[in-house]
Amino acid sequence: MSLLRVEDLHTHFISRDLDNQIQVAKALNGVSFSLDAGRILGLVGETGAGKSLTATSIMGLLRPPARIMGGRALFQGQDLLAMPDDDLNALRGRDIALVVQSPKSSLDPLSRIGDQLIRIRRAHRGGTASEAREKAIATLGALGIPDPARRMQAWPHELSGGMAQRVLIALALMNEPRLLIADEPTTGLDVTVQAQILDLLRDLVRRTGIAAMIITHDLGVVAHYCDEMAVMYAGAIVESGPVRQVFRRPAHPYTVNLIGATPERLRLGATRTVGGPPPNLKALPPGCPYQDRCPQAGADCTMVPPDVPLGEGHVARCHRVAA
Amino acid sequence: MPIGRMLARRLVLVVPLLFVILLGTFMLVRLSGQDPVGLLAGPTATAAEIELVRASLALDQPIWVQFGVYLGKVVQGDLGASWLSNRPVLAEILERAPATLELMLWGVLIGAGIGIPVGLRAAFRPDRAFDQFSRFFSLLGFSVPTYWLGLIMLFVFFYLLEWAPPGMGRISLFLEPPPRVTGSYLIDGLIAADWEVASSAASQLILPVLCVAIICAAPIIKQTRAIALEVLASDYIRYARAQGLPKREIRAMALRNSATPIVTFIGTEITGLVGTTSLIEYVFAWGGLGQYGLSAIIAGDFAAVQGYVLMLALFSVLVFLVVDIYVTLTEPRAA
Numbered sequence: 001m002s003l004l005r006v007e008d009l010h011t012h013f014i015s016r017d018l019d020n021q022i023q024v025a026k027a028l029n030g031v032s033f034s035l036d037a038g039r040i041l042g043l044v045g046e047t048g049a050g051k052s053l054t055a056t057s058i059m060g061l062l063r064p065p066a067r068i069m070g071g072r073a074l075f076q077g078q079d080l081l082a083m084p085d086d087d088l089n090a091l092r093g094r095d096i097a098l099v100v101q102s103p104k105s106s107l108d109p110l111s112r113i114g115d116q117l118i119r120i121r122r123a124h125r126g127g128t129a130s131e132a133r134e135k136a137i138a139t140l141g142a143l144g145i146p147d148p149a150r151r152m153q154a155w156p157h158e159l160s161g162g163m164a165q166r167v168l169i170a171l172a173l174m175n176e177p178r179l180l181i182a183d184e185p186t187t188g189l190d191v192t193v194q195a196q197i198l199d200l201l202r203d204l205v206r207r208t209g210i211a212a213m214i215i216t217h218d219l220g221v222v223a224h225y226c227d228e229m230a231v232m233y234a235g236a237i238v239e240s241g242p243v244r245q246v247f248r249r250p251a252h253p254y255t256v257n258l259i260g261a262t263p264e265r266l267r268l269g270a271t272r273t274v275g276g277p278p279p280n281l282k283a284l285p286p287g288c289p290y291q292d293r294c295p296q297a298g299a300d301c302t303m304v305p306p307d308v309p310l311g312e313g314h315v316a317r318c319h320r321v322a323a
Numbered sequence: 324m325p326i327g328r329m330l331a332r333r334l335v336l337v338v339p340l341l342f343v344i345l346l347g348t349f350m351l352v353r354l355s356g357q358d359p360v361g362l363l364a365g366p367t368a369t370a371a372e373i374e375l376v377r378a379s380l381a382l383d384q385p386i387w388v389q390f391g392v393y394l395g396k397v398v399q400g401d402l403g404a405s406w407l408s409n410r411p412v413l414a415e416i417l418e419r420a421p422a423t424l425e426l427m428l429w430g431v432l433i434g435a436g437i438g439i440p441v442g443l444r445a446a447f448r449p450d451r452a453f454d455q456f457s458r459f460f461s462l463l464g465f466s467v468p469t470y471w472l473g474l475i476m477l478f479v480f481f482y483l484l485e486w487a488p489p490g491m492g493r494i495s496l497f498l499e500p501p502p503r504v505t506g507s508y509l510i511d512g513l514i515a516a517d518w519e520v521a522s523s524a525a526s527q528l529i530l531p532v533l534c535v536a537i538i539c540a541a542p543i544i545k546q547t548r549a550i551a552l553e554v555l556a557s558d559y560i561r562y563a564r565a566q567g568l569p570k571r572e573i574r575a576m577a578l579r580n581s582a583t584p585i586v587t588f589i590g591t592e593i594t595g596l597v598g599t600t601s602l603i604e605y606v607f608a609w610g611g612l613g614q615y616g617l618s619a620i621i622a623g624d625f626a627a628v629q630g631y632v633l634m635l636a637l638f639s640v641l642v643f644l645v646v647d648i649y650v651t652l653t654e655p656r657a658a
Binding site: 059061089090091092093094097098100102105106107108109110111119120123124155157171 | 559570653
């Protein structure tokens with residue numbers, strides 16, 4: 001059984017415009033995927049595709065006007081979307097941990113690093129302060145932070161971006177979670193630090209057997225660090241499967257264009273084909289959401305595209321793909 | 324950071340600040356076109372007598388000489404004498420300051436005691452009925468003219484309802500003020516165990532303090548709400564939710580992070596409140612520093628006006644100093 005199984009997740013932003021008309025932005029339109037323990041899933045897509053929203057929907061962190069309209073998110077067999085708020089809150093930070101992309105502003109500016117680590121441990125697992133302190137020092141040490149006992153005394157504003165990101169990962173690991181969701185964990189860090197952070201995450205998954213989901217717009221990150229990938233477009237997963245498979249034989253025209261648009265490929269002479277404006281979530285066309293930008297679009301694309309299995313778990317949602 | 328270094332740096336800044344304030348008020352008072360000489364000499368004075376008075380006040384000297392003499396005296400702690408009462412300005416100010424401080428202290432305490440919790444509650448549950456009500460109240464407090472509020476209070480609670488004593492000073496006219504310890508009639512009355520005096524002083528305090536509290540609470544509600552809303556929308560509070568921290572811990576985190584900006588705001592608010600208090604003192608014949616300053620400005624009592632403004636400047640410096648000490652002690656980033 002999968003550790004996390006998301007089925008047909010729909011999230012909409014419901015608001016009123018200036019004319020007091022109800023506006024519905026369909027931000028997630030039937031997201032489905034599953035993730036096993038010990039695996040790293042890379043969720044890629046352009047800005048506004050719904051990558052972060054998928055994570056916040058699963059974790060129950062949506063705020064109005066966003067609202068979940070349907071679907072299930074089974075974590076260890078329990079539906080997170082149907083769970084009472086307090087139960088879900090107890091699960092967050094304990095079994096499902098989140099690492100976000102703005103580490104420096106995400107730490108409580110008025111608490112020392114050590115106190116924040118101790119606080120999250122004791123909030124979820126109880127125990128004495130000194131037990132939590134030992135655990136915190138051990139966790140910081142395991143993340144390659146030199147002199148962890150002294151670092152416990154540091155204030156958030158004294159940390160560099162890379163160090164703050166490590167502290168955030170330490171916070172996430174304090175309660176030995178089953179699932180780690182990293183939302184653009186390396187945005188804003190310089191390249192060598194990016195690699196260090198991602199190496200750290202990968203080693204962690206290999207060593208502890210937890211599952212990780214990395215949300216990124218960087219295909220390089222997916223190629224180097226993930227086992228599986230899911231490509232999102234307009235709030236739906238258009239292609240998913242093992243990373244190697246998808247990169248070798250990208251099936252969906254969007255994935256093909258996305259991979260062709262990386263700087264390395266462009267240098268090799270690929271034509272730049274991902275053109276056109278991002279989809280308008282308030283007025284998605286019927287059928288395939290990519291039809292307006294797709295070079296292979298035809299009349300049948302106004303029909304809902306099928307999920308075509310391509311073997312070894314590789315699936316593409318497109319009329320043009322043959323099994 | 325070493326509080327000592329902060330204090331030293333502040334002290335270095337205060338000296339030029341006070342010099343500029345002294346120069347500014349000195350010049351403004353003299354350029355205001357008021358001439359106290361005629362008033363002092365009286366309606367039957369001859370031209371020679373007027374010149375004599377002018378010379379005795381050193382007003383016939385060049386303005387720079389006048390300023391030099393004044394500055395020399397201020398440095399020695401001599402603020403000059405009031406031309407109206409012939410008493411040293413410093414003595415008069417020290418005599419009246421406790422009355423004003425008493426009014427402001429209670430007013431700000433009550434105003435902040437109402438404003439902060441109301442603002443916080445409004446921020447924690449935005450757009451609910453309570454929030455709407457608090458916004459209405461704070462708008463009301465903003466829009467009401469100070470003196471009008473005082474007059475209406477007197478009209479309603481003294482004249483119509485007869486709940487409050489008349490707005491004539493700090494204690495009933497039939498009572499002797501208590502022996503001076505702190506200068507506050509209420510506290511001195513309590514110290515002297517004179518219950519009649521203490522209760523009279525308390526009942527005289529109620530209306531003017533209420534006025535100050537209302538005027539002071541309005542912006543505090545608005546600012547506290549805005550500050551708390553910003554903190555609640557911050558990355559670290561959102562992340563605290565994502566970490567599944569218990570609600571009360573998130574709330575405590577939001578409170579601690581709101582405290583510094585709120586205290587800073589109340590500091591600026593207090594310094595601004597001095598002007599408001601003067602008007603309230605006038606309406607209630609309070610006899611404090613504000614009323615003293617206003618009367619001195621109207622009468623053209625130069626030395627008194629200068630002393631009054633200098634005192635206000637010193638008061639503001641002191642308030643900001645207290646705020647800075649608080650911030651330095653509570654804010655790790657202040658270092």
